[in-house]
Amino acid sequence: MISFAPLSDGLGVEARGIDLATLDDAAFAELECAFFRGHVLAIRAQTLAPREFVALARRFGPPEPHVIDQFHHPDDPNILILSNRRRDGRPVGLADAGTYFHTDYSYLPVPARATLLYSIEVPSRGGDTLFANQVAAYDDLPDATKRRIDPLVAIHHYGNRNNLDDATRTVASVLSADQEARMPLVTHPIVRAHPVTGRKALYAVSGSSFGIVGMPDGEARALLDELAAHATHPRYCYAFTYGPGDVVVWDNASLLHSATLTDPDDPRTLWRITVKEPALAGAVIAPRFSGTTM
Secondary structure (H helix, E strand, O other): OOEEEEOOOOOOEEEEOOOHHHOOHHHHHHHHHHHHHHOEEEEOOOOOOHHHHHHHHHHHOOEOOOOOHHHEEOOEEEEEEEEOOEEOOEEOOEOOOOOOOEOOOOOOOOOEEEEEEEEEEOOOOOOOEEEEEHHHHHHOOOHHHHHHHOOOEEEEOOOEOOEOOOOOOOOOOOOOHHHHHOOOEEEEEOEEEOOOOOOEEEOOOOOOEEEEOOOOHHHHHHHHHHHHHHHOOHHHEEEEOOOOOOEEEEEOOOEEEEEOOOOOOOOOEEEEEEEEOOOOOOOEEEOOOOOOOO
16 A cells, blocks of 8 residues: 655655556556655665666656767666766766756757656765755745746756866766757746646756847846746755665656765766656747857
8 A cells, every 4th residue: 555755844755655666557646646746756665677667757758868878778778877887997877967956858849747766776975866846936936026037938958057167077967979969959938837737837947048038148147047046945955865776756847956976986876767748848949059149
């Protein structure tokens, strides 16, 4: 019998008494409701083969393989390996992925619905994922600010606008020239109604948002930075600490999230799958440009 417990006062729910490898439709319906209610869903101490992990992800939405294809799982390209381990002197996965607040796949035309992480190997210290509740952050904005930002549309491309130095650990995971060429320029609303719940939330105001349509670069950057500072205030944040076999599913339409840095010599390995919204949710592909004003 499934039971649920809150992860924190602000967001998150843990499901107990469940084996994800043998999940029936009725049990998944309970999990999905808890997911949309809590924004972060955790199921502890699971044992999943790659095909079982992918099957679980498909119930939330269509998987989208990550552009960094050299670290796709050999059994299924929908799984991205996150790891600081090396084999024969070469990395087996992405070691420092997403170590800044962002929203997965906000740089793609179709937004991500959910991201699933399956913890294979846990470091002795660190490795938490930080989540920031963007529904609560939007709700708390002054009415005048809401009126100002509700009609605005942000310009997104792959990257971390606060760090473009490829030599640092908090830059967006570095792409090859071929991978970079596959990344479009897109636009998404700064305030986005959740495609399932209808709740308004700030959307990807940190991470891949580099400008605002029709706004000068400096003004746009200042507004995005102001919104990001508000959206990641500690009162909206929760840190999830992984144990071996833990599965965490989070709602990209209502959250920002950030990985945390770990000791490179302290082994950590996770599998990641991101699934997109089942239908196009308002994104517009834009032409390449030299600045951030359109």
